[in-house]
Amino acid sequence: MMLERGVARRVAGTGLASSRTRFEKRAAAARRRPRLVAGVLVGIVLVAGFVAWLGWFSSVLTASRVEVTGVPAAAAAQVRSVAAVPLGGPIMRVDTDEVARRLVDGKAWSGVSVSRSLPDTIHIDVIPRVAVLAVRNPRGQVDVVDRDGVVFRSVASAPAGVPLVSAGSDQVTKAGVTAALQALGSLDSSLRADVSGVALSSADQVSFTVQSGERRKTVVWGGPGDGERKAKLVKILLGEPGSTIDVSVPSSPVTR
Structure with a gap:
């Protein structure tokens, strides 16, 4: 126990x-x-x-070069010039927002991205604007515009392959650009070859002249919309009497 x-x-x-x-x-x-x-x-x-x-x-991470993507090598020099990236100092002191702002203000690019790539590179990626119309404004200047109606370059004459239109005001809107492109794009190739004097009013209304043989007629196309229907009406009404074809309201076309 x-x-x-x-x-x-x-x-x-x-x-x-x-x-x-x-x-x-x-x-x-x-x-x-x-x-x-x-x-x-x-x-x-x-x-x-x-x-x-x-x-x-420190001088260890110094901004010493600018890398540009999105454009051919020949156009990269213009991007660098407009960007004006300050080189030679600490890379973190480079204001990428300010660099991007300068590029956006340049209007030649519809998209801009600026970033740092350690240890020494500022990377810039841009999306160039694409010319869709050349617009002769009331002052006689030729402005190149993109699909959004943004004027991003002024030239002496329309670039090759870019339609030239005359504008009734200095401001071209996206709706006006759409209307002009639709008018030209809706016509078949044989009829489009006879088109001249394309004009865009301040109210985004399109008109143009069709010269085919002895026939010369002014076409009032109007604004965007019903492009295919308007094109068919123009082709039919070209043989009718009168010097003007108005298809701006395709449900009630007029010749006079």
Whole structure:
């Protein structure tokens, strides 16, 4: 009996010691945890500070070149010139938003993206505007416009393959560009070859002249919409008397 009691006391003592040891280990771990977290945070701050110093103040990460994509190599020089990226200083000090603003203000590109590429490159990606119309404005200048009606270049004469129209105002709208393109695109090739004097009014209304043999008629096309129907009416009404064909309201065409 006494032997059993001694064994029981030793077992109980061992259990208490084991529990105390586990408790002390957990307590020690709990005391170390804040120090570990603090150490990690300090490390992150130091690394961030070092990276900031490299990018903003040191000569290690210096903006030394500009890479341009989206245009042929011959046009990249123009992009670099307009972008005017300041080189030779810390790359993080290059204001990419300001560089992008200069390019957008240049109007030659419909999309612009400017980013930093460590260690030394400013990357510029552009989407050039595409000429769809050449518009002779009331001052006699020829403006090249894209599908949105944005004038992005002035030239002495219309670029090859770009239709020339005369505008009744200095401002060309997207609706006006759409109407002019639709008018020219809806006519079949044989009739389009006889078209001249395409005009776009300030109200986005299109008109043009058709000269076929002895016949010379003015066509009042109107605004965008019903292009196919209008084109069929023009072809039919060319043989009718009168010098003007008005299909601006295709449900009620008029010749006069």
